[in-house]
Amino acid sequence: MWMIPGQNQSWVSEFILLGFSSDPTTNSILFTVFLLIYLSAVMGNGLIIMLVCMDTQLHMPMYFFLCILSLLDMCYVTTTMPQMLVHLLADSQTIPFAGCWLQMYVFEALGITECTFFVVMAYDRYVAICHPLHYTVILNWELCIWLASGSCVCGFLSALLNTFFTMRLPYCGPNKVNHHFCEGPAVRSLACMDTHLIEMVDQILSVLMVLTPISLIVASYVHIAKAILKIKSTQARCKAFSTCASHLTVVTFFYGPASYIYMRPNSSYSPERDKKISLFTALLNPMVYSLRNKDIKRAFLKVIGQGKVDC
Template sequence: MIPGQNQSWVSEFILLGFSSDPTTNSILFIVFLLIYLSTVLGNGLIIMLVCLDTQLHTPMYFFLCNLSLLDMTFVTTTMPQMLVHLLAYSQSISFAGCCLQMFACGALGITECMIFVVMAYDRYVAICYPLRYTVILNWGLCIKLEAGSWICGFLSSLLNTFFTMSLPYCGPNRVNHFWCEGPSVRSLACMDTHLIEMVDLVLSIFLCVIPISLIVTSYIGIAMAILKIKSTQGRCKAFSTCASHLTVVTLFYAPATYTYLRPNSSYSPEQDKQISLFYSAFTPLLNPVVYSLRNKDIKRAFLKVMDYGRCTSGPGW
């Protein structure tokens, strides 16, 4: 970098995506377009049902509604641009655009990590202290937990994005990824990034290991409470309320933990793209499916809305 120059030499990045073959890209465009539309539709449906059905106005569905909002927003920060790049000749993204995308995706992803912890605490209180559930998890506390999750996500991502995008980028600008993910962009920096990588690792440990530990602790308490239930039917009902949450937590944390906590020596761009695609595209798609298939309240609310729609669309409408 030129002495005294405080800005990067690189004004834009080239996102290489998955393939340079037009036929392959056309097929991928159709597949990812269907995934994106299904994700937005599925998560949007959950948000609509929770808002319309007063019986779903509980802490559990309040947090589920926020999770759906996060998933829907997260895919919108990456998928539309990826779809354009699959068909367009140019696959460039401006330096500012890359910075903004990195910040937005990081903020939403970290917030989702925190939301999973809050949802685990919600299930812990519901099963271990059912008679005091509404007293402990009152709306004031729910809003504070939700706001705290968003604030933690945005501040952490701001710190991470600042460190990464402050590095000098004076050489190659071809990012072997389909969006501006931190490790992929940072690998292009024109300086030793060991210190930044250590800071990123510490931040990743704080944002992955601690939430996972809190979730595991919550479910240990839940398991002990379930074992005390004498009725087999009661045990199955209690377990079913937690199965959906455990499923989506596993789908999200397993690939994310591998990506951000593995040694730098094992970094593989191609493998990273595949893993990143799983938690940035497929997990948001699967979340509403998991919750809707296993949740009787969501099914009931959906049927209620459908029945109302049939009534209002009768003769004379």
Template structure:
């Protein structure tokens, strides 16, 4: 561990985010591509929240947690993508120290909350499949609200620890971050001291919000698999499996990249590779969620038809 004498240090007041490319032509193409992805993600997740709020048939614990997931995904991409879009078409690629601090905190809080929410959604599927007759008795609205509050509280509290431990390090130069947003490993690699302690703190948090949730999700699906194996009807097994396929898909796309980014030694840090991995769990996962949960979901198709029918009727009466 080393530090320069305080009187000779010049502390960093802003960072420069390199993004994906320095070529103006490539940046314009990336701007259009990322803008379309961002709008698709926001509109898709916004549609899910709207349908769940308007259709009373979707007022169940499963869709309540899904609406929270969509809200988290909208916040997730909004924390990073708008600023990246500005940097793609602007000559300035700077972000203030406070802005970097805030972006890292909010992004981490939403991500940690989503990690815990996936466990809750797995528990919801476990109760629905293994104890269908007691579903409404076990998952009461009071319990659902308590679980949601727990997820948000843990996410924002743990992110505070992670952000303070990262941004509390001394940064005396350089200030160039080879990333498109302020992500923990990309920032603390610039610190003017040994980052072994922050790596350990991050590892402990990762174990709590990655390994533990994955273990609980795995335990839930082991019980679900045993329950499905007892269903004699092939059609019944396929229908039950389809209710879990969407959750398993988004869990895989979220946890695998997160494990790679946050649960490895800093010595193996690769900025260019990490940007691509971050793109998967930041942008693609938020885009995948509404597609995975709505394309093969009959309840959503019925809700869309109802909303479209109500809108057409209101327009006709207005005319």
């Protein structure tokens, strides 16, 4: 800590991340588990990006958006995991104040970007199912780039305001964050002032950032369901549904934990529960899309030289 000039009060210059355990044996086990999770997430998402870039048959809006989602997931997990792995084996679990600010900002920005981007992917499915003959005309490459860029701008601008106010709070000790990374509520709980108003505003914004995308996604799938029910062929109906199943699965597993963590009252906030919940989404996405999508499997088998996949 350092002293504020002209005042008899210390100011936090670094935070200590408590992580999951203080037992060296437990930390060694956790290091192995989380290292495998991190490598699986990076390699799984990296494989999807590579396949989409290499296979010209995947050069369409749906897989362009999937490629962007995989890139977001890689960045998302890399924001917290490498530092957590180092802290599991290191004697010191400190992070500088500026490093904490940057980690909090990037984590929130990527999270909000994904929230927005799932709406874009739902719109892609809506156009593909409800307007199949005009799919490439409506979702031209210029619009796809604008939608992807707009999601990123929305995420990074929205996170900037929230992170700015959090890190402008006075932190004069203690400096132990009960989390494995600098998460907003966990850091704010250490502020040397009443943060009730900030927490209330943050919760309102969090609810809006979760409910608004969910509402738009639900609206898209209501139209999609109506369109699918009008299809007379059972085989065509199943095929139409299967193109949406992967997206629905990932959306459910993303918004489920997000709703639990950020939409409940601040009085029920529990870092012990929350820090165990937010680890696996980035690993889930490539598993869902690679296992359920025949085009991804075909592209993978083509790359490794085993020809086409029968699905």
